Amino acid sequence: MEQAFEQIFQDKIDREVRIEPKDWMPEKYRQTLIRQISQHAHSEIIGMLPEGNWITRAPSLRRKAILLAKVQDEAGHGLYLYSAAETLGISRDQMYDQLHTGKAKYSSIFNYPTLSWADMGVVGWLVDGAAIMNQVPLCRSSFGPYARAMVRVCKEESFHQRQGFEILYVLSKGTEAQRRMAQDAINRWWWPSLMMFGPKDDESPNSIQSMKWKIKRFSNDELRQKFVDVCAEQVKVLGFTLPDKDLKWNEERGHYDFGPINWDEFWQVVQGNGPCNKERLDARKKAWEEGAWVRDAALAYANKKAKQKQAAA
Amino acid sequence: MSFQINKLYYGDYGESKNGAADISTNQTNTAEWPLWEVFIRSKQGLDHKHAGSLHAADAAMAIENARDVYTRRMEGVSIWVVESKYIHASNPDEAGSLYDPANDKAYRHPTFYHLPEEVKYM
Numbered sequence A: 001m002e003q004a005f006e007q008i009f010q011d012k013i014d015r016e017v018r019i020e021p022k023d024w025m026p027e028k029y030r031q032t033l034i035r036q037i038s039q040h041a042h043s044e045i046i047g048m049l050p051e052g053n054w055i056t057r058a059p060s061l062r063r064k065a066i067l068l069a070k071v072q073d074e075a076g077h078g079l080y081l082y083s084a085a086e087t088l089g090i091s092r093d094q095m096y097d098q099l100h101t102g103k104a105k106y107s108s109i110f111n112y113p114t115l116s117w118a119d120m121g122v123v124g125w126l127v128d129g130a131a132i133m134n135q136v137p138l139c140r141s142s143f144g145p146y147a148r149a150m151v152r153v154c155k156e157e158s159f160h161q162r163q164g165f166e167i168l169y170v171l172s173k174g175t176e177a178q179r180r181m182a183q184d185a186i187n188r189w190w191w192p193s194l195m196m197f198g199p200k201d202d203e204s205p206n207s208i209q210s211m212k213w214k215i216k217r218f219s220n221d222e223l224r225q226k227f228v229d230v231c232a233e234q235v236k237v238l239g240f241t242l243p244d245k246d247l248k249w250n251e252e253r254g255h256y257d258f259g260p261i262n263w264d265e266f267w268q269v270v271q272g273n274g275p276c277n278k279e280r281l282d283a284r285k286k287a288w289e290e291g292a293w294v295r296d297a298a299l300a301y302a303n304k305k306a307k308q309k310q311a312a313a
Numbered sequence B: 001m002s003f004q005i006n007k008l009y010y011g012d013y014g015e016s017k018n019g020a021a022d023i024s025t026n027q028t029n030t031a032e033w034p035l036w037e038v039f040i041r042s043k044q045g046l047d048h049k050h051a052g053s054l055h056a057a058d059a060a061m062a063i064e065n066a067r068d069v070y071t072r073r074m075e076g077v078s079i080w081v082v083e084s085k086y087i088h089a090s091n092p093d094e095a096g097s098l099y100d101p102a103n104d105k106a107y108r109h110p111t112f113y114h115l116p117e118e119v120k121y122m
């Protein structure tokens, strides 16, 4: 019986028919999706913190309004994704709990500090840029609610990247100090951005199954290479450089070669030892705990209203 | 079935590093705001379409939250919300038999009928 279901399931996947929450699915598929979608959601939510850091200090009203809108979008992305995960049978509070207890991860990139205004430019350009590259293939994910959420997310992301590049472009035309600040931000964020694509393919052998289920469509290295190729050209427009002495166009491959990534640093950050891991999680927990009375009050009020309505009827 | 998925999407570090897929601890949390389904009319004259879901304490809050979550770029002119628990759905496992009656009635489509070439505007 189970086998027959598996066959029907795989058949749907092969025909690019989306899987919907109430459809039969292998338990492992469900669990993989819950993990993936919820950790993606956590990344959007934690991802608000590094940029939230600069909202009150944005250099103009225009920049402040833009940054507010971007951070609000990220909250929205988190909410779309939490909803998608909930269709698989996990509750919102369970997911929050997994985040707050450290059981669930979020993107390691958000454990780096945002030290100057130029970081807002680089985060938009590189971090949102890398996120977009990772996310676009997810619009075709085999799980319907995830794919639909990602379509919405991807539509909104492109302004994020463009506003970041614009910040850097303006700085690149600015004073010597402004140009130094921008270059410094690029230097700090470049390598962590490359790490956003995950470990090298040969160190994370992609299982046949994950390809077969169409949860995964491109390898980490494929996407990373694409990102390097794009950024190596874009940085020229800014007149800045990427901090990699090995970065060089390879005529034969038709791609840029680039230097080795410090994977020790990557795993250190994932395991909780990045510069801001504790700060991020503390901020998140504080917001959750200090918001408890609001949640309780709203619920008590709604219950009271419902009772009054019932009594009147 | 034993395998690992190692593609790491935006914050997902794979099963070896703390998967959070375990939902066995299914505690029912009474403090959680109920779930609502959101339907949005994107412009006057069109149907309301399912946009997604969200949590809210009551209907008024659900509509306000829906505005913030789903219409930040003028995506809507009207919002419907309904508590998710009130949605009744057909069972996908019975789709075969449920839609079967319509399966063999090609004559319900205009293309089923062959008319002479001379007939215009039909």
Ligand SMILES: [Fe+2]
Pocket: A044, A073, A074, A077, A153, A157
């Ligand atoms: Fe986002």
Ligand SMILES: [Fe+2]
Pocket: A074, A128, A131, A157, A160
């Ligand atoms: Fe973004």
